[in-house]
Amino acid sequence: MADLAVIGLGYVGLPLAREAARAGLAVVGHDVSTGIVNGLNQGRSHVDDVSDADVSAMLAAGFHATSDGAELGRAETVVICVPTPLTEDDGPDLGPLRAAAGLLALHLRRGSLVVLESTTYPGTTDEVLVPILEESGLRAGVDFNVAFSPERIDPGNVTFGMRNTPKVVGGYSALCTQRAAAFYGKFVETVVTARGTREAEMAKLLENTYRHVNIALVNEMARFCHELDVDLWDVIGLAATKPFGFQAFYPGPGVGGHCIPIDPNYLSHSVQVRLGYPFRFVQLAQEINAGMPMYVARRAQDILNSEGKAVRGSTVLLLGVTYKPDIADLRESPAVPLARRLQELGAIIQFHDPYVRTWQVGGHATDRVADLDAALRSADLTILVQQHAAYEVASISGAAVRLLDTRGRFPTSATVERL
Numbered sequence: 275m276a277d278l279a280v281i282g283l284g285y286v287g288l289p290l291a292r293e294a295a296r297a298g299l300a301v302v303g304h305d306v307s308t309g310i311v312n313g314l315n316q317g318r319s320h321v322d323d324v325s326d327a328d329v330s331a332m333l334a335a336g337f338h339a340t341s342d343g344a345e346l347g348r349a350e351t352v353v354i355c356v357p358t359p360l361t362e363d364d365g366p367d368l369g370p371l372r373a374a375a376g377l378l379a380l381h382l383r384r385g386s387l388v389v390l391e392s393t394t395y396p397g398t399t400d401e402v403l404v405p406i407l408e409e410s411g412l413r414a415g416v417d418f419n420v421a422f423s424p425e426r427i428d429p430g431n432v433t434f435g436m437r438n439t440p441k442v443v444g445g446y447s448a449l450c451t452q453r454a455a456a457f458y459g460k461f462v463e464t465v466v467t468a469r470g471t472r473e474a475e476m477a478k479l480l481e482n483t484y485r486h487v488n489i490a491l492v493n494e495m496a497r498f499c500h501e502l503d504v505d506l507w508d509v510i511g512l513a514a515t516k517p518f519g520f521q522a523f524y525p526g527p528g529v530g531g532h533c534i535p536i537d538p539n540y541l542s543h544s545v546q547v548r549l550g551y552p553f554r555f556v557q558l559a560q561e562i563n564a565g566m567p568m569y570v571a572r573r574a575q576d577i578l579n580s581e582g583k584a585v586r587g588s589t590v591l592l593l594g595v596t597y598k599p600d601i602a603d604l605r606e607s608p609a610v611p612l613a614r615r616l617q618e619l620g621a622i623i624q625f626h627d628p629y630v631r632t633w634q635v636g637g638h639a640t641d642r643v644a645d646l647d648a649a650l651r652s653a654d655l656t657i658l659v660q661q662h663a664a665y666e667v668a669s670i671s672g673a674a675v676r677l678l679d680t681r682g683r684f685p686t687s688a689t690v691e692r693l
């Protein structure tokens with residue numbers, strides 16, 4: 275018997291398995307990828323926030339990874355952390371969730387607790403997960419417990435991890451909530467109970483939509499502040515001195531990662547399909563944020579033009595191509611549409627990123643520079659796309675011929691321009 279089985283050992287599932295193992299729980303991990311299963315069983319991590327040493331410690335504590343569904347039937351609690359991507363037409367793709375739930379239903383044990391952590395639209399737990407699990411012949415809330423608990427993991431965040439970030443839990447019934455809260459209480463300091471599964475599902479979407487909308491607000495402001503010759507980063511710094519009622523968000527070259535560009539679609543899609551009207555804030559935020567790579571490309575074009583250079587034939591060096599600073603995650607990175615646009619205009623693209631060895635744009639490997647200083651001195655234009663801590667302001671601004679800073683890290687000068 276295992277105390278916990280985690281289905282989906284990615285950015286969310288693996289840190290959860292580690293935290294539970296650290297708390298002394300007997301943990302088994304399940305994943306459809308044999309590469310991931312074999313790697314973990316050999317002590318190799320594929321997730322930024324989990325080191326190989328962490329995996330070795332987990333293995334020493336009895337953890338193992340498997341693709342065998344039968345092992346799910348031997349766990350007291352099963353937590354589902356599979357991906358929830360978008361379909362071709364930007365709707366929710368619950369394929370991985372349905373597949374995981376279907377496999378679990380074949381092995382579901384009376385008395386077990388099943389928790390869904392994958393981000394999804396409100397109603398998924400009760401209307402999609404529960405019916406699939408009940409194909410086992412067991413009844414939710416009677417024979418087994420079900421809850422939703424949104425994941426709040428923030429890859430690369432060294433201050434807030436799973437243990438000290440409050441965990442929201444909403445059950446299929448009051449008893450389901452209690453049981454799920456008791457489970458997370460074993461390794462999370464603060465557990466917050468929701469009225470039900472829908473409130474817990476919606477809370478996660480509110481958090482991500484709030485970020486999406488506020489980032490769009492400053493991105494739109496960045497455009498007209500440039501026209502008005504107002505330094506928006508200075509403005510945000512000033513506004514942020516107000517100790518209440520304001521939270522700082524910063525403009526950038528676009529939003530990336532699995533959450534911000536994708537999760538609000540789950541909400542807007544469910545509002546549109548169920549209620550027949552659009553979620554206008556999300557639509558607008560999407561339009562503005564998705565337009566930022568094109569806007570940055572246009573600013574690059576303007577800078578080169580002011581030097582008497584065409585984009586065609588110019589060398590443009592992109593610094594940092596991941597979607598967040600100081601991690602290796604490339605998912606949905608706005609660096610890709612930016613590079614693609616500049617290539618369309620005829621630029622020769624080079625990139626530098628301390629976390630990325632190879633980077634594909636439009637199916638082709640991009641030229642990675644090894645000697646940053648030499649590349650800065652020879653590129654016609656350098657664009658800071660991601661502000662990795664390793665990038666030193668003085669040495670980069672001293673060497674770059676022209677620099678477009680999309681992150682507000684560099685003081686403006688004759689050769690440095692901010693977004």
Ligand SMILES: NC(=O)c1ccc[n+]([C@@H]2O[C@H](COP(=O)([O-])OP(=O)(O)OC[C@H]3O[C@@H](n4cnc5c(N)ncnc54)[C@H](O)[C@@H]3O)[C@@H](O)[C@H]2O)c1
Binds near residue numbers: 358374
């Ligand atoms: N990454 C984040 O920062 C983050 C933060 C909060 C919430 N979330 C949400 O958590 C969920 C998981 O995201 P992630 O970033 O961990 O994804 P991920 O792609 O890193 O990992 C998902 C894992 O699930 C496995 N998988 C896919 N289908 C499966 C199946 N049917 N059975 C078993 N395993 C399967 C994949 O092989 C992969 O290893 C998503 O809903 C995401 O929106 C992610």
